[in-house]
Amino acid sequence: MNAAAVVADILKREGVRVLLGYPVNPIIEAAAEADIRTIIVRQERTGLHMADALSRVSSAERIGVFAMQHGPGTENSFGGVAQAYGDSVPIVVLPAGYPRRLLNIPPNFSSFLNYQHVTKWAEQVILADAVPDAMRRAFTQVKNGRPRPVLCELPWDLLREEVPDGWTYTPAPRLRSAPDPRAVAEVSAALVAAERPVIYAGQGVHYARAWRQLRELAELLLSLGSGGRSISKPLHHFLTNADLIFGIGCSFSTTTYGVAMPKGARIAHATLDPADINKDLRAEWALVGDAGLTLDALLAEVRDRLHGGPRGRAGAVTQQIKQLKSEWLGQWMPRLLSDATPLSPYRVIWDLLHTVDVANTIVTHDAGSPRDQISPFWEPVAPLTYIGWGKTTQLGYGLGLAMGAKLAAPDKLCVNVWGDAAIGFTGMDFETAVRERIPILSVLLNNFSMAIELKVMKVATEKYRSTDISGNYADFARALGGWGERVTEPGAIVPAIKRAIEKTREGTPALLEFITEKAVDFSIFP
Numbered sequence: 001m002n003a004a005a006v007v008a009d010i011l012k013r014e015g016v017r018v019l020l021g022y023p024v025n026p027i028i029e030a031a032a033e034a035d036i037r038t039i040i041v042r043q044e045r046t047g048l049h050m051a052d053a054l055s056r057v058s059s060a061e062r063i064g065v066f067a068m069q070h071g072p073g074t075e076n077s078f079g080g081v082a083q084a085y086g087d088s089v090p091i092v093v094l095p096a097g098y099p100r101r102l103l104n105i106p107p108n109f110s111s112f113l114n115y116q117h118v119t120k121w122a123e124q125v126i127l128a129d130a131v132p133d134a135m136r137r138a139f140t141q142v143k144n145g146r147p148r149p150v151l152c153e154l155p156w157d158l159l160r161e162e163v164p165d166g167w168t169y170t171p172a173p174r175l176r177s178a179p180d181p182r183a184v185a186e187v188s189a190a191l192v193a194a195e196r197p198v199i200y201a202g203q204g205v206h207y208a209r210a211w212r213q214l215r216e217l218a219e220l221l222l223s224l225g226s227g228g229r230s231i232s233k234p235l236h237h238f239l240t241n242a243d244l245i246f247g248i249g250c251s252f253s254t255t256t257y258g259v260a261m262p263k264g265a266r267i268a269h270a271t272l273d274p275a276d277i278n279k280d281l282r283a284e285w286a287l288v289g290d291a292g293l294t295l296d297a298l299l300a301e302v303r304d305r306l307h308g309g310p311r312g313r314a315g316a317v318t319q320q321i322k323q324l325k326s327e328w329l330g331q332w333m334p335r336l337l338s339d340a341t342p343l344s345p346y347r348v349i350w351d352l353l354h355t356v357d358v359a360n361t362i363v364t365h366d367a368g369s370p371r372d373q374i375s376p377f378w379e380p381v382a383p384l385t386y387i388g389w390g391k392t393t394q395l396g397y398g399l400g401l402a403m404g405a406k407l408a409a410p411d412k413l414c415v416n417v418w419g420d421a422a423i424g425f426t427g428m429d430f431e432t433a434v435r436e437r438i439p440i441l442s443v444l445l446n447n448f449s450m451a452i453e454l455k456v457m458k459v460a461t462e463k464y465r466s467t468d469i470s471g472n473y474a475d476f477a478r479a480l481g482g483w484g485e486r487v488t489e490p491g492a493i494v495p496a497i498k499r500a501i502e503k504t505r506e507g508t509p510a511l512l513e514f515i516t517e518k519a520v521d522f523s524i525f526p
Contacts, residue, residue: 048080049400204249233328396425
C-alpha cells in the first residue's frame, strides 16, 4: 500500500467521511478509492472554510480535513488556515510537498516552514514508514488541547512510495482535563458574592457541548445575548455595570470585532489554554480545563454555597433585561420595519429572522457590514445554530461556512449573509454548492458599494469611485446552475425567502440578492 492510500485508510479510521481539496494531491484520489467523499472547490480558501464549519457544527466530533497541491496550492491556502487558527478551529491540513530532493530549497514554498505560526502542530514527513506515526500525532493534537489547525506535509514522491507491511493505526483518543478544585472553590465564592455577575461564554462551551451546564449556572446566578463590535443595549448595560465577569471557554483576546471588556472589571477566567490566562486581561481568578468539566465542578460548588437553590434574582434581572431590550428595539424598529427603497438591510435581516424556523436554521455572516448588522439582532434558540466569528475577518468566509455547516447538518437550513464585496472574493464557489448538491441559502445585501469604507475613503471615492462595486448576482447564481432572485421591494422580501427555502428543500442552492441602501449605522456603544 502506498503512502497516499495509507493516509486515506487512516482518515477513514478517524471517521472522516468527506475530504475537501483542490488538485493535484494523490491523497484526493486515494480517498475516493477508500469511499471517502471528495469535494473539489473552486479555490482553496473556500474548502478550508468548509472544513472549518464542519468541525465547528459537529463540536469537533467530526474533524474537517483539507488536501491541496504543493507550491501554489499551499500558497493559496494560507488565509483559510490562518482564519481557523485565529478562531481556534480544529482542522487537519494535508498539503502535498515538493519532491524530497527539492524540499526546503528556495524559492520552493515549504508548508512545514511557513505554516508554523498559524498551526498548533506542523510536521514534514520524509520517510514512508513514518506516515502512520505522523498522522497519529496530527490527530492527537487536533483532538486535544486548544482547538486549532494541524498540518502534515507529505512530499509528492513519498505519497507514491510503498509503506512497509505491518503498520498499524488506532484512532487518536480524546482527553479532557479538569481545573484545580481549590481554584474552583475560589471562583465559586466570587460568583456567589458578586451582585452583578456576567458570564462571557466562548466557543469552548460548544466544543465541550456544555450548554446544559452553562444554562444551569446562569439560572443559579443571573444572565444576555450575542455580540461583537455591535451589540444590544442590554448586553452593553449589564457588561458596563458588572462587578464580576466570568469568562468560560473564551480567550479574552483583544480584537476590534469582539466585545470589549470594561476597564477595571474584575475577571474570573476559565479556559483550556493556560497561554490565554493574563494575556490580554488580568484575571483575579483562573481555571484551566475543559469547559464542560469546569462547569460541572462550578455547578456543584455553587449549589452547595447556595444550599441547592438559585439566589432569587431571576425575576428582577429578567424584567430589567426585557425593559432594556424593549427600549433598544424601539429605537431600531424604524430600521427593522422600514418600507424604504433601496431596502434597509435591517429589514432584510428582521424578515429573515421571522420567516425561517430559527431552531432548525444555521446562520452565519460575512465580514464588514453584514457581521455588524446581524449579530445584535439574530436570536438563536438552539446551540450551534449561529456561527459567529471575526478576529481576522476575511471577506468571503461565510459562503464556505454555510456549505460546511450543511455537510455537518444536512437536515438544517444553512444560511450565509454577505455583501457585494464578499461575493467578489469567493462567489465562484457558489458553483461548488450547485455541483456538489449542497443546497444552502445565500442572502446577498447588494448596495453597489463598499459602504463601510466610505468614511475613510472619501477622496478615493470622489475622485476615482474606488468604493463602487456592482453586479447582477441573481443572474450570476442562475448562470452557475442555482436559484437566483433579485428583490427590490420591502413587501417582496418574505415571499422571496419562502421561495428560496423551498428551492433548498428541493436540493438547489439559492441566492437572494437584496438591493439595499448604503447603510453605515450600527448598534455600537461608546
